[in-house]
Amino acid sequence: MIHRNRRRVRRDKTSAIVMMVMVIASFAFVAAMAVGLYLKAQPLLSDHSIWQLLTAREWKPSQNEFGFLPFVMSTLLVTAIALLLALPLSFFTAVYLTEYARTWVKKLVYPALDILASLPSVIYGVWGTLLIVPLISKHIAPHFVEFSSGYTLLASGLVLCVMVLPLMVSLFVELFSAVPNQLREASTAMGATPWQTTRRVVVRSSIPGMIAAVVLAVSKAMGETIAVLMVCGNMPQIPHSVFDACYPLPALLANNYGEMLSVPRYEAALMFSALILFVVVLLFNLISRIILNRVKAKD
Amino acid sequence: MAMKERTVKRTAQPLVVKNLNLSIGGTPILKNINLELPAHKITCIVGPSGCGKSTLLKTLNRLTDMTDDVHIEGSVLLGDQDIIKASGVELIELRRRIGLVPQQPTPLPMSIYDNVAYGRRIHKLSRAGRQMHKSVLRYLNAVGLVTEVKGKLHSSASRLSIGQQQRLCLARSLAVEPEYILADEATSALDPISSRTVEDLFVKLKEDYSIIMVTHTLSQAQRIADYVVFIYMGEVVETGTADQVFNHPQHELTQNYLKGIFS
Structure with a gap:
């Protein structure tokens, strides 16, 4: 024994x-x-100093000028647009699916979301090139600017939004479904409407999880490469409007990795762009973790 | 000029259940229930596990709406309003008039203060500020919590003990000024001391509220009930005053249940 x-x-x-x-x-x-x-x-x-590299605007590798500001700005702006669009869309979709939709609607939508989430990003890129780019250049941009090719910050943001949407909806649905029904019953029993119950009880219980879900979506969005590369215009400039072309860091890496050997310092520059992306995602995760801990401590 | 606090007119009408049938997914749960539940009394609904006590209670403020595939026939009348047929604003108002204290203490994910203020906010019964503060303290006092939570009104309700949480749930229900309080085995999750505190509260509250309580514990029903409903397999077997049902049961099933032959 x-x-x-x-x-x-x-x-x-x-x-x-x-x-x-x-x-x-x-x-x-x-x-x-x-x-x-x-x-x-x-x-x-x-x-080159790190500060110099991060704040310089000129990108002329043949002249040993490596300004990363346009790429960093493009990455942040594309992610911000995607998130601004995807957050309300995914939030209300998830609320509808968990709190209002009938069972048959859920049975129809959930598999569709899974399919959307599993599509290769190149398909989103093709969809963006064939539909979003012409839509912007012919129908949306003419109302605001003289000319836009359609390969823009807006197109990148829209494509990225559609790409992260299924992930965000799935995460939000999981979170809202995990809220105990007794809480809904306690609120409803007092005469709260479904929307009041959702807003004041379901969403409130889910806030820490929602922060974590957004962090995950942003991390995915920042690193998204192929689809964005196909619609962003790939111009190393700081976009001044959503109708300007942009050039996020992952696109820079994917476009140039094969050519780097011919230009001195090019390989190092591309590795530095990967390092920036790595640090940005890491910092974002760290800051979110601090916020999350504060929210949890408050509860 | 400060807005006056909205006071709710409270009546002393019995809750009348007529020909109530309820099925879930085609399975009958409640069968032809006919009851008149008296006002300002403690009515205990007793019966063995799975006989439909909790379902009956949930039907009284239409919480059954939250269960899939429910079919209800009949009526539950509070005055001239039928809870079963109510919808929209009428249903919300009826739910306010018939509060529910759940089996498990379920503090909402907010502070102690906000839990009590929750119902008053959604029904716009008090204005934020001093008026709301006075109301919150009044209802915390009604359940004997006011001194226990002094200085931590704005901390999370989940930090309270289970017994305190259940009293907070009661305060939250009282805060919308209901006429009826439905309690679904409200003391089953509590330790004996907390359970006795909640029981004593119900006895005190019956002066102002009508209480309908589902309980699995016969001794509890014998201690506090004024009126008893005995249910078996979804049917009402016997009703009457506590003395009638506990001391002079008419039906054989009731007698056997009281003797503990089945539970």
Whole structure:
């Protein structure tokens, strides 16, 4: 008996060590990625300061001018537009599906959302090129500007919005469904309307989860490459309106990775762009985590 | 000029259930229920597990709407208003008049203060500020919580003990000035001391409110009931004053239930 118990304790200790190694490995991968990117970007960082690289606007690799501001701004603006559009859309869709829709509507919509979420991003890109780009250049932009090719910040934001929408709806649906029915009953029993119950009870209970869902969606949106690359216009400039072309960091990487060997410092510059993306996503996650902890502490 | 606090006119009308049938997914749960539940009394609905007590209680303020595939026939009358046929504004007002205290304490995800103020806000019974503050304190006082939560009114309600949470739920229900309070095994999740506190509260509250309580504990019903309804397999078997039902039961099923032959 004692021998058998010893074996059980030994197994328990072994599995705890294995799991700890796995956790350390996960952190090590992230750290290795950051260090690898930094080392690869070192040739560029040796003759340019980080501040200089982040604030410069000119992108002329052949003349050793590497200004990343247009790319950083494009990334942030495209993500912001996508999120601004996707957040209310996904929120109200999820509220409708969980709080108002009949069972047959849910049975119809949920599989459609799963299909949308699993589509390869190139399909969204093609859809954007064939539908969104002409729509903007022919029907929307003429009301605001003299000329727009349609390959714009707006097109990128719209395509990205549609791409993150299924993910956000699914996450919100999961969150709202997880709110105990007793809370809904407690509110309804006092004479609250379904909307009052949703707004004051269901959404309120879900706020920490909603913050986490938005973080996940933003992280996905920031790194989205192919679809955005197909509709953004790929011009290294700071967009001054939604009808200007833009050039987010992932598109810069994907477009130029094959050509980098011919120009000195180009490889280092592209690695630096990957490092910026990495740090931006990391910072965003950290800030969100701080907000999330504050919200949880308040509850 | 400050707006006067809205006071709700309270009547002392019995709640009348007529020919009530309810099925869920085609399965009959309540069968031809006919009852007259007296005002300003504690009515205990007793019966074995799964006999339809909680479903009957939920039907009285139409919480059954939140269950899929429910079919209801008959009527539940409060004055001349039929709860079963009510919709829109009328249903919201009827739900305010018939409050519910749930089985499990369910504080809403907000502060203690906001929990009590919740109903008054949605029904616009008090204005924010001093008026609301006075109302919140009044209802916390009514359930004996006011001193216990002093200084932490704005902290999360989930931090209270289970017993305190259930009294908070009662305060929240009282705050919309209902005529009836439905309590669905409201003490089953509580420790004996908290359970006794809530029982005593119900006895005190019957002067101003009519209380309908589902209970699985016969001893509790014997302690506090004025009027008793015994349900078995979705049908009302016997009704009467507590003395009639507990001391002189007419039906064999009631006698067997009271003897503990089934539960």
